Amino acid sequence: MEKTVELNRLGLALADYKGKPSTLCPGCGHNAISNQIQAAIWELGLAPEKVMKISGIGCSSKSPNYFLNRSFGFNGLHGRMPTLATGASFGDSSVKILGISGDGDTASIGMGHFKHVIRRNVPMVYIIENNGCYGLTKGQFSATTDQGLVLKHQGVNLLPPLDLCMEALISGAPFVARTFSGDVKQMKELIKAALSQNGVAVIDVISPCVTFNNRDEALQSYSWGREHEAPIQGIAHFSKREDMQVENFEEGTYREIQLQDGSYMVLKKIDKDYDPTDRHAALDLLTESYKYHYFATGLIYFSEVPPSIQAQYDLPEEPLNRLSSDRLRPSKESLEAINVSLY
Amino acid sequence: MLETTQMSPQGNERIVNEVCMAICTVNGSGSATANNILYRSLFRMGILTSGKNIFPSNIKGLPTWFVIRASARGYTGRIVHDDVVVAMNPATIQKDATYILDGGVLFYADHLEKPEIKDKEVIFYPMPIKALMKQVDVPRNLQSYMENMLYVGIVGQVLRIPEEILKATIDHQFRGKPAIAESNFNIVKLGFQYALENIEKKDHFYLEQLPELKDYILTDGNNAGALGSLYGGVQFCAWYPITPATSLVESAIEQVGKLRKDPKTGKNTCVILQVEDELAAAGATLGAGWAGLRAMTSTSGPGISLMTENIGLAYFSETPMVIWDVQRVGPSTGLPTRTAQGDLSMIYTLGHGDTKHVILIPGTVTECFEFGWRSLDIAEKYQTPIFVLSDLDLGMNTWVTKRFEFPNQPIERGKIVWEEKLEKFKDWGRYKDLDGDGIPYRTVIGNLSEKAAYFARGTGHDEYGNYSEDPKNWSDMLGRIGLKLNGVVKDLPGPIIRRAKADADIGIIGMGSTHDAMIEAQDLLAEMGIQADYMRVRALPANTVVREFIASHARNYVVELNRDGQLRQILSLEISEYSEKLISISEIGGLPLTAAWTAEKIFAKEKHNGKNR
Numbered sequence: 033m034e035k036t037v038e039l040n041r042l043g044l045a046l047a048d049y050k051g052k053p054s055t056l057c058p059g060c061g062h063n064a065i066s067n068q069i070q071a072a073i074w075e076l077g078l079a080p081e082k083v084m085k086i087s088g089i090g091c092s093s094k095s096p097n098y099f100l101n102r103s104f105g106f107n108g109l110h111g112r113m114p115t116l117a118t119g120a121s122f123g124d125s126s127v128k129i130l131g132i133s134g135d136g137d138t139a140s141i142g143m144g145h146f147k148h149v150i151r152r153n154v155p156m157v158y159i160i161e162n163n164g165c166y167g168l169t170k171g172q173f174s175a176t177t178d179q180g181l182v183l184k185h186q187g188v189n190l191l192p193p194l195d196l197c198m199e200a201l202i203s204g205a206p207f208v209a210r211t212f213s214g215d216v217k218q219m220k221e222l223i224k225a226a227l228s229q230n231g232v233a234v235i236d237v238i239s240p241c242v243t244f245n246n247r248d249e250a251l252q253s254y255s256w257g258r259e260h261e262a263p264i265q266g267i268a269h270f271s272k273r274e275d276m277q278v279e280n281f282e283e284g285t286y287r288e289i290q291l292q293d294g295s296y297m298v299l300k301k302i303d304k305d306y307d308p309t310d311r312h313a314a315l316d317l318l319t320e321s322y323k324y325h326y327f328a329t330g331l332i333y334f335s336e337v338p339p340s341i342q343a344q345y346d347l348p349e350e351p352l353n354r355l356s357s358d359r360l361r362p363s364k365e366s367l368e369a370i371n372v373s374l375y
Numbered sequence: 376m377l378e379t380t381q382m383s384p385q386g387n388e389r390i391v392n393e394v395c396m397a398i399c400t401v402n403g404s405g406s407a408t409a410n411n412i413l414y415r416s417l418f419r420m421g422i423l424t425s426g427k428n429i430f431p432s433n434i435k436g437l438p439t440w441f442v443i444r445a446s447a448r449g450y451t452g453r454i455v456h457d458d459v460v461v462a463m464n465p466a467t468i469q470k471d472a473t474y475i476l477d478g479g480v481l482f483y484a485d486h487l488e489k490p491e492i493k494d495k496e497v498i499f500y501p502m503p504i505k506a507l508m509k510q511v512d513v514p515r516n517l518q519s520y521m522e523n524m525l526y527v528g529i530v531g532q533v534l535r536i537p538e539e540i541l542k543a544t545i546d547h548q549f550r551g552k553p554a555i556a557e558s559n560f561n562i563v564k565l566g567f568q569y570a571l572e573n574i575e576k577k578d579h580f581y582l583e584q585l586p587e588l589k590d591y592i593l594t595d596g597n598n599a600g601a602l603g604s605l606y607g608g609v610q611f612c613a614w615y616p617i618t619p620a621t622s623l624v625e626s627a628i629e630q631v632g633k634l635r636k637d638p639k640t641g642k643n644t645c646v647i648l649q650v651e652d653e654l655a656a657a658g659a660t661l662g663a664g665w666a667g668l669r670a671m672t673s674t675s676g677p678g679i680s681l682m683t684e685n686i687g688l689a690y691f692s693e694t695p696m697v698i699w700d701v702q703r704v705g706p707s708t709g710l711p712t713r714t715a716q717g718d719l720s721m722i723y724t725l726g727h728g729d730t731k732h733v734i735l736i737p738g739t740v741t742e743c744f745e746f747g748w749r750s751l752d753i754a755e756k757y758q759t760p761i762f763v764l765s766d767l768d769l770g771m772n773t774w775v776t777k778r779f780e781f782p783n784q785p786i787e788r789g790k791i792v793w794e795e796k797l798e799k800f801k802d803w804g805r806y807k808d809l810d811g812d813g814i815p816y817r818t819v820i821g822n823l824s825e826k827a828a829y830f831a832r833g834t835g836h837d838e839y840g841n842y843s844e845d846p847k848n849w850s851d852m853l854g855r856i857g858l859k860l861n862g863v864v865k866d867l868p869g870p871i872i873r874r875a876k877a878d879a880d881i882g883i884i885g886m887g888s889t890h891d892a893m894i895e896a897q898d899l900l901a902e903m904g905i906q907a908d909y910m911r912v913r914a915l916p917a918n919t920v921v922r923e924f925i926a927s928h929a930r931n932y933v934v935e936l937n938r939d940g941q942l943r944q945i946l947s948l949e950i951s952e953y954s955e956k957l958i959s960i961s962e963i964g965g966l967p968l969t970a971a972w973t974a975e976k977i978f979a980k981e982k983h984n985g986k987n988r
Contacts, residue, residue, distance in 0.1 A: 052841075078961045081823050086662075097830060104820045105663060105830040106692075108658070114659025115613075115650070116665070122611055122646050124821030137781035145658075216776035219447065240577040286515055341648075341705025348642040351669030352610055353823050354793075355637070360608030360644055360669070362634040364781045367606065 049074045051068035051099040053188035056091060061239030061254075062161045066098045068216050068304030069130065069159075072223040073100070078128065084120065085130045088113040088142060091168045091241070092134030092161035111142030113160070114149035118341070121154050124351035125342050128227055129156035132359030136166045139175035140195050146196075150203040150232050155340045157226040158234045160196055163241035166253035171244035178251035182245065183366060193251075198318045201333055202232040208314065208333040210373070212257045213240060215329060222299075222331065224269035228291035231337035238327070257327060264317065264330040265308075292337055299331065308334045387579075392422045392447035394534070394580040396459040398526070399471040403435030405520030406463070408548065409527050411773070412442040412563070415544045416512060416536050418593050418775055421585030425451035425891065427772050428966060432618070433712045438467045442626040447585060451775070452892030453967040457535075458580060461526055462487060463504075472497070481579045482530055484522070498578045501884060502529050507565055521562050529564025533574055534582050538567055543979065544964070555602035579741040596743040596769035600699055601626035601746015602779065605634050605645065608699075608786045610668040612647045616679065618711045619767040620701040622672040653678040657685035657698070661760075664689070664696040666817030667791060670753050673699035676718050677708065679725070686760050687726030688833045689851050693806070693815070693856065695754035695761075695789070702766040704965045713965025714767035716887055717937035721913075722762050723915065723945055733863050734915045738871070738890040740776035742913070743769065749868070752787035757863050758817060758980045759856075764795050766936075768967045769888035790816045794824040804839040805829040806852065813859030860916075867914035870921050873897065883977065884929035884957075886912045886942055888967065889934060895970030896934075896977070903978055907932075919951050925953045930984070932977050936968060 037045045049070045053064050073083060079100035087093035089110035096105050104127075108116045117131050131149075138146050138160050149158070165183065166172040173181070173189045176196065181189045200208045211219040219237065226233035238257055240246050246253045270276050273296060276288070289297045299308070307313055314333040319357055321328040348355070381945050399412070400406035407428070414426040416757045424445045431437040444451050456476045462468040462483040469490050472481055472716040477495035513521045531541050542560055549556035556586050600623050604612070614624045628647050635645040646663075650656050663670040674682065679700050689696055702718050703882045704710035724731055733753065735746045736919035746763050754761045797803060797818065805827065817839075827841035836852065837843045873894060883900075889910055897909045910924045924945065925931050933943035940959030945956035960976045 060777070081821075081825070081828070086822050101823055102828050104818075104822075104828045107832040107834065109688055109832060109833065109970070112654060112658045112685070115655040115685075116662035118666070119613060119662025119668075119670065120654070120820065121660035121668040122663055123668055123819060127820045144651055145655055146546075148655065320676060329977070345646050346643050347646070348637050348640045349642070350640075352646075353611075353645065353819055353821060355644060357608060357788065359637050359639060360610065360635075361782070361786055362606055364632060367779055367781050370602065371592055374594045375589075 034249070042076050042079055044074065044079070046070065046074045048102070049080055049100055050271050051096050052099050054095075054098040054156070056094065056098075057243050059092070059242040061163060061237070061241070062095045063079045063098070063214055064213040064241060065159065065161055065219065068223060069219040070099045071276070072220045072227065076221075076224055076227060078227070082126065083130060085126045086113050086117045086120065086181045087132040087134060088134070088137035089168070090134040090137050090166070092132055093136060095161065096130070096132050097222065111137050111140070112145060114142065114154070115181050117156050118149060118152065121156065123353040125155070126351065129154070131156045131158045133158065133160050134167075135160060135174040135176040135196070136163040137162060138272060139196055145200065147203045147252065148327060150200055150205045150234065152341045153206070153231050153338050154231045154341070155299065156232055157223065157229075158232060160198065160236045161239045162236055162252060163239050163245055164193075164250065165241055165245040167244055176252075181250055194235045194330045195318055195322060197234070197332055198315070201314055201318070205234045205333070206231050206337045209234070209331050210236045210237045211329050212261055212327070214254055214258050215261060218263060218267060221267040225267070225291060225297045225331070226295045228295045229337050230292050230340050258314070258323070260327040262326050262328050263302060264301055264328050265335055267331060268298045268300070270296045270298065278327070297341040306334060330353045379904045380637060389581050390579045391473045391581045391583050392445055392585065393550040394458045394582070395444040395454055395456075396440065396461065396530075397457040397471065397474060398441045398443070398461040398463070399467055400435060400439055400441070400463045400523060401519070402430055402437050402439035404440070404523065404829065405517075406439065406523045408520070409523035410443075411764070412527050412541065412544050412548060413531065414443055414773065415547070415593060417443065417539045417582065418535065418588060418591075419540055419544060421588050422447055422582065423451055423588070423775055425448050425772075425774065427768065428452060428574070429966070430712050440465050445582065446736065448529050450891070450895040450970070452711065452895050453969050454503065454971065455969055456974065461530055463523065463526065478579070480580065482526065482533075484598065498718050500529070500533060500574055502526060503569070506800045506842070507569060511562060524559055524562040525566040528563040528568075529574070531563070532567045532570035533576055533578070534580055534725050536582055537584070541567070544893055548860035577672070588775065590778055591775050593773055593775055594740060595622070595771055595773050596737070596740045596765050597623035597771060598626040599740045599743035599776070599779070599947065600747045600763065600765065600770070601630065603744040604671050604697070604751065605631060606744075606782060607748025607751040608669050609671045609751060611663035611670040612644050612645070612672060613648070613650045613651060613663070614672050615653045615656045615674065617675045619703055620673045620675045620678070620699065621772045622771060623699060623701060635785060641737050653681035654685065657751065660696050661685055661689050661694055664754075665692070667821070669755065670695070671697040671699070671751065671858075673701065674689070674707040675701050675703050679718060679722060681723055687728065687730055689760040690726060690732070691833050692831045693817070694831070695758050696751040696822060697754050697761055697763065699763045699765060701770040702764065704963065710965045712767070713966055714888070715778035715890075715937060715963055715965060716766060716935050717941065717963060719764065719937070720939070720941040720944065722764065729857070731857070731860065733757070733860065733867070735761065735763045735868065736768065736886045736913050736915070737763065737838065738887050738911050738913065739763055740769065740774045741779060744779045746868070747781050753863065753866055756787050756866065757859060758789060758814060758843040759860060764887065766888055790814060792816045792818055793822055794827070797822070797824050797827055806836065806840060808855055809840040812862060813855050832962065864916050864918050867916070867918065870920055871911040874910045875906040875907050875908050876900065879908045880929045881905065881907045881922055882931040882980070883907045883909050884912060884924075884931055884933045884942070884946070885909070886935065892970045893934060895972035898973040899970055905978060905981055907977070916944060917946060922950050922953075925950055925956055931959055932960045932980070934968065934973055936959055936963055938963045
């Protein structure tokens with residue numbers, strides 16, 4: 033008997049969104065991220081040709097190989113993914129950008145570019161696959177490694193970690209989220225919501241490195257994460273408003289937010305009322321969660337999206353990379369006028 | 376010491392349309408406008424002229440010099456000594472006066488201490504700047520600016536620039552602002568009248584009207600490069616400010632809104648983005664090039680150092696982009712406001728591993744325009760980063776140059792394939808050499824075909840862009856890239872050659888903006904009894920014409936502004952069978968080349984070789 037394959041609204045199966053087999057370590061947190069990216073984009077009904085994936089260097093940055101074979105990709109330079117994304121974003125702005133990076137890639141060498149791509153509001157989903165160490169170079173501390181962590185060959189990390197969600201918030205990102213490779217449902221919904229915006233959306237994914245940094249007491253380990261994860265809210269993304277009737281939400285316990293492409297995000301209260309549009313609350317949450325060592329996950333901050341960088345240039349609707357040459361060269365008459373003015 | 380082609384005044388002889396004048400002022404005082412008016416006036420009189428700005432790395436208050444060399448014979452390269460000095464800076468007047476030739480002239484603001492000059496005959500023209508300024512009502516913030524306009528009138532009158540020419544130049548300078556033009560002209564006229572009524576001309580230097588230079592314009596290389604890029608269809612430029620490259624992109628920013636509106640929709644077709652550093656400039660430009668946009672950036676030596684890693688990625692991922700290097704003195708921070716030709720070696724093989732790049736080397740402002748658009752075509756055709764090597768002298772000084780010619784060929788996009796054409800390929804891969812010329816077909820984002828996507832990377836890859844560590848794969852891939860770029864020579868501008876008037880044993884070789892000095896040196900050498908053919912290299916890799924030139928001379932002197940003789944080194948590498956025919960003549964001080972120095976050095980070497988006739 034023929035097995036029915038579920039198709040999305042484009043008539044594509046999940047398999048149409050796959051990449052090559054992963055060569056990352058079995059159990060690597062990044063594999064969960066790859067799977068959820070694939071699932072999220074399929075569920076959204078985005079064509080793979082309408083997504084591009086840009087990465088830096090590291091285990092994180094190898095992961096784009098493992099999803100979306102039919103999407104253009106560029107595995108660039110260590111720390112420099114945002115600069116490639118910035119330039120590429122002008123080629124065809126109907127192609128969504130997935131920027132994949134790691135904690136080494138972003139929090140050290142790439143810190144400057146990270147801040148500036150946010151400041152510029154380049155429309156992209158910026159995913160940091162954060163395992164608190166350097167994986168591909170085999171186990172050095174990163175700038176997000178917890179203070180006091182001990183790693184083989186490295187000794188004790190004496191320096192406090194940077195908080196990339198905090199950094200994103202300070203730089204003005206209109207969408208800041210933190211999630212965990214052990215909470216794939218939340219991750220998928222956040223990715224879907226992030227892709228629905230026309231601005232920069234930062235998702236810090238705590239993604240354990242099973243080979244170099246997975247000891248129980250480590251901040252970025254599976255066990256610590258599972259034990260201490262404290263989602264700040266429940267999240268669900270809906271492409272259409274009609275789909276929301278399917279879930280029965282109790283009055284007063286949820287909040288619906290319409291995203292830029294017309295889709296919806298529903299935030300469900302867990303214990304406390306957390307308002308992700310309150311910047312001060314977000315700053316407090318991040319400060320407190322580090323201080324008291326609890327693992328806040330979910331949508332940390334969300335604001336109205338400022339104009340994207342493209343909006344500042346009054347560009348044609350058509351993709352810039354499709355304009356025919358005759359539309360790119362000024363006229364002969366205009367050059368004559370210039371020659372006259374320079375005499 | 377050999378004193379070039381300057382003519383020493385004898386008796387009552389008039390020296391017409393041959394004068395070198397140094398105007399010594401304080402930077403930030405508004406002297407640039409005054410200097411430009413004098414310069415432009417000479418141009419409008421049909422006299423070939425150069426104007427070189429020697430300025431400090433500073434905003435206000437330090438000495439600055441503007442040297443105008445008018446030469447109807449066409450010798451407008453730098454010379455060390457001056458016929459005329461206009462001294463407005465008390466801090467430097469004593470030293471400035473030492474540069475005046477015997478029989479020369481010193482105009483000086485009379486509130487400055489008159490220098491004592493014992494060893495030569497100098498004609499002094501004191502200028503009562505302060506006294507004249509008292510006659511006009513000028514706002515305080517324009518005082519020093521207007522003082523400079525006074526010397527325009529005084530010097531102009533003494534050298535016999537007609538008043539109408541000065542007026543026409545001022546009207547052009549302030550076109551669209553008649554009130555400002557008038558107030559400026561009034562000050563100039565005040566100085567002019569003063570000189571007419573009070574100064575008895577004792578010097579020999581006269582400026583006389585020649586036929587109009589109607590095939591010429593006056594502008595700087597950076598403006599030309601910006602315009603060339605805009606006419607070349609550049610669509611994206613990410614940049615970071617650095618002297619002396621900043622004005623290239625700023626020129627583009629000023630003109631892009633007017634020149635680059637889509638004729639169909641009226642929207643903008645070119646994005647210029649200032650970014651956080653040169654790494655971002657190179658990275659964003661690379662990202663745009665990869666995404667199918669014609670992309671360019673502009674920087675100087677220190678910026679090229681920062682861009683190195685990204686360029687290597689562009690080279691190996693085979694992504695088109697254009698990088699302008701407007702050179703300044705290095706190494707390190709160097710002399711940011713001085714000129715040099717010292718980045719050639721670095722750029723030739725920029726990047727770790729085996730990288731070798733295409734370099735265009737403009738030598739005139741007009742060539743800056745031409746190479747601005749050609750570089751974009753070559754980059755896209757060969758799917759590679761390509762460099763345009765200019766320098767501070769060419770980029771930031773205003774030159775008398777041939778009018779810009781509209782590009783004589785359509786925009787070349789190279790082998791970009793979209794959906795329809797891609798379907799026709801049986802087995803396409805991003806890095807497959809389907810035509811045998813080493814140049815693959817590339818697809819770009821937005822292509823809706825299922826087959827179009829590939830994963831670009833700087834790591835080892837096979838013909839489909841898949842990750843590969845296979846040794847043969849690496850070697851074949853890098854080999855094909857090398858082969859691809861060997862083929863570029865046919866699309867590069869060949870050298871410019873100026874033959875000696877008689878058979879020449881020796882060749883003199885240069886590049887870039889030393890052109891005017893080289894021509895003068897060639898003629899000086901002829902006067903000294905040495906016939907030399909001159910060749911100006913305009914691109915690397917060098918073509919067969921360059922090879923033949925070198926082969927056909929017993930000795931070739933490679934003249935350049937750097938310490939190690941970088942062009943000579945590279946030509947020795949490329950044309951290794953004739954490397955002993957290449958002799959280095961190089962110096963690095965930060966000032967433009969002089970013909971006298973060049974001719975002297977070559978003469979001395981020729982004498983040493985027993986070849987002096």
